[in-house]
Amino acid sequence: MKVLIIRTFPDQLNIGSYNVQEIGLAGALRRKGVLCDIVLFEKDAQSHEEVLADGTKIYWRRGINFVKNGFFPGLRGIAERYDVLQVHEYDQLQSWVIYSFWRKKPVVLYHGPYYDRFNKGYNLKCAVFDHLLLPWSGWAKRNVRVLTKSPLAADFMRSKGFTNVKAVGVGLNPEALKAVGVGQNLVTLRMADVGFNPDVPEAENYVFYTEKTVSDTAEYPKKFGGKENKSVEKSLQNSDGFISSISKKNPVGSGDSGKRTVELLYVGKLEPRRNTPFLLDLMEELSADPELEGRIHFTIIGTGEKEYVRRLQPRMDALAKRGLLAYREKASQQELGGIYRRSDLFLFPTNYDIFGMVLLECMYYGCVPVSSVNGGSSMLIRDGVNGRCIGAGKEESWFCAVKELILDPGLRQRMAEAAAETIRKQFTWDAVTDEFVEAYREAVKH
Numbered sequence: 001m002k003v004l005i006i007r008t009f010p011d012q013l014n015i016g017s018y019n020v021q022e023i024g025l026a027g028a029l030r031r032k033g034v035l036c037d038i039v040l041f042e043k044d045a046q047s048h049e050e051v052l053a054d055g056t057k058i059y060w061r062r063g064i065n066f067v068k069n070g071f072f073p074g075l076r077g078i079a080e081r082y083d084v085l086q087v088h089e090y091d092q093l094q095s096w097v098i099y100s101f102w103r104k105k106p107v108v109l110y111h112g113p114y115y116d117r118f119n120k121g122y123n124l125k126c127a128v129f130d131h132l133l134l135p136w137s138g139w140a141k142r143n144v145r146v147l148t149k150s151p152l153a154a155d156f157m158r159s160k161g162f163t164n165v166k167a168v169g170v171g172l173n174p175e176a177l178k179a180v181g182v183g184q185n186l187v188t189l190r191m192a193d194v195g196f197n198p199d200v201p202e203a204e205n206y207v208f209y210t211e212k213t214v215s216d217t218a219e220y221p222k223k224f225g226g227k228e229n230k231s232v233e234k235s236l237q238n239s240d241g242f243i244s245s246i247s248k249k250n251p252v253g254s255g256d257s258g259k260r261t262v263e264l265l266y267v268g269k270l271e272p273r274r275n276t277p278f279l280l281d282l283m284e285e286l287s288a289d290p291e292l293e294g295r296i297h298f299t300i301i302g303t304g305e306k307e308y309v310r311r312l313q314p315r316m317d318a319l320a321k322r323g324l325l326a327y328r329e330k331a332s333q334q335e336l337g338g339i340y341r342r343s344d345l346f347l348f349p350t351n352y353d354i355f356g357m358v359l360l361e362c363m364y365y366g367c368v369p370v371s372s373v374n375g376g377s378s379m380l381i382r383d384g385v386n387g388r389c390i391g392a393g394k395e396e397s398w399f400c401a402v403k404e405l406i407l408d409p410g411l412r413q414r415m416a417e418a419a420a421e422t423i424r425k426q427f428t429w430d431a432v433t434d435e436f437v438e439a440y441r442e443a444v445k446h
Helices: 021-031 075-079 093-101 120-132 134-143 151-159 174-179 276-287 306-321 333-342 357-364 375-380 395-407 409-426 429-445
Strands: 002-006 035-042 048-051 057-062 064-066 069-071 084-088 107-111 145-148 165-167 233-237 243-247 262-267 296-301 325-328 345-348 368-372 388-390
Touching: 002 021, 002 075, 002 093, 021 035, 021 429, 069 093, 084 093, 084 429, 093 107, 093 134, 107 151, 107 429, 120 134, 145 151, 145 429, 151 165, 151 375, 262 276, 262 333, 262 357, 262 395, 276 296, 276 306, 276 395, 296 333, 306 325, 333 357, 345 357, 345 395, 357 368, 357 375, 357 409, 368 375, 368 395, 368 409, 388 395, 395 409, 409 429
Parallel strands: 002 035, 002 084, 035 057, 084 107, 107 145, 145 165, 262 296, 262 345, 296 325, 345 368, 368 388
Antiparallel strands: 048 057, 064 069, 233 243
16 A cells, blocks of 8 residues: 655655654554655755655655645646545645545545634634635545544544544654654653653662763763662753753652652743643742642743743742752753653643643653643543643642642652553554554545
8 A cells, every 4th residue: 555645734844853743654654564655845945855764755845835725736646656645634725625626546634733712813714714615525524534633633523524533643753762862871860769760661669870871961870779768969961051950769668758859840832822821820839838848840941932931031030049940941852851751740731732742752751741631631641540631720620630749659650650651552653553554444445
C-alpha cells in the first residue's frame, strides 16, 4: 500500500525538529511495510523533492497561501501515484476539495481542533465554512474515514455530520528524542523517593547519576544514595545561565516519609490561552500553605508577547526571590529531557489545546501531569490513574489535587509509572500507526 500525506498548512515546516508529526507517522508506517510519502508547503524556493534516510520522500511544493489555506498546483499528478491520500483538518480548503470531490482516490481525514468557547476565531471560521462549503460534502460525511487527535475532536467532527470517526491521538517518536540527545547521558534527578527511572524497567530505590551531564557547566558525582537519610541539593546551570535548584531525593523507606522538595514544572507559551495567571495563582496559593513550606519548587519555561510577560514578571520575581521559582524563556530539547526527568508534577491549566506535545513528553519521562480538560488530556490522562484531569471552573480542585500529590509520594509513584507506561505502550508512533493502517485498509475496501 502506498500512502500520501498532504499537509496543506501554508507554512514552512522545519523537518529537523525532533517530533514532526508527519515525519513520525510516515516513518512508523514504513516500518510496518506501508510506503508513505509527504507533501509539504514550500514558501520561498521552487518545488523540489527530498528523500529522508528511511526512504520517505518529501514533495516540497511551492504553494499559494489564501487566508491561511495552502493550495498546491499540480497536486493531482502526484496523488495519482498513491493508493490512499491523507489530508489534515476538515476546514482547510485544499483538504476539503480532496475529501469532497476526489472520489476516485480513497481519502482519510486526520483532524485536531475542536469547539471551545475560548477559541473564538476558529469557531467563527468554522461557522462560515460550515455555512458555505460543508453542505457540498454530503458524500464525504457518509464515506470518508476520519481520525482525530482527541475524543473532543471526534465529538466535534460528529457534530459536523461525519459518521466514520475515531479518536486515535498523536504519537511520540522515542528515536527522534535520542537523535537530539534527550534520554541519553542525562542526569536523572526525579522520582527517586518512589524509585522510578523511566529508562530502567526495574529501577531500584535511589537516585541515578551518570558521568555525562546536561551541559558543560553541570557536573555530578558518580555516586548512589540509598542508605543514608540525607537530602543534598545541587544546581543545574547551562550555558545561558539558567540555574534551578534540584533536591536529590531520598529512597523509599529511608525514614524521611517523603519530605523533600517536590519539583513542579510548566513548559509552554505564556499567554491567556494557556491560562498563565491561574498558573501563578496556584503557585502562590501552594507556597502560602504551611504544610507545604520547604516542600515545593516551581520551574517555568516559556515566553510570550513582551507586554503580557512584563505584566506577569513581578509575580514571578516575587516567587523567585523566595527561592521557589526558576524561570527561563527557552530550553533546548536536550535540556528539556533532563528537566522532565527531575520534575515530579507537570502543571498544564490551558484553556484550549489541540494536543499538547508537552503532555506526551512529560508522561514519557514519568512526570505526573495535572491538566485541564483539553485535546491531549482527554486522550492521554485517566484521571486518578496516570495523572489528574480537572474541568474548567474548578480552581479549588486544582489546589487539592496538587497538594495531595505533593504530600503523597506513593501516589506520585503509581501515577508516574502509569503515565510512562501509557505513552511507551500506547502513544509512540509505532503504536498509534496501527489505527491509521486499519483506516487506510477500510478506505481502500469501501
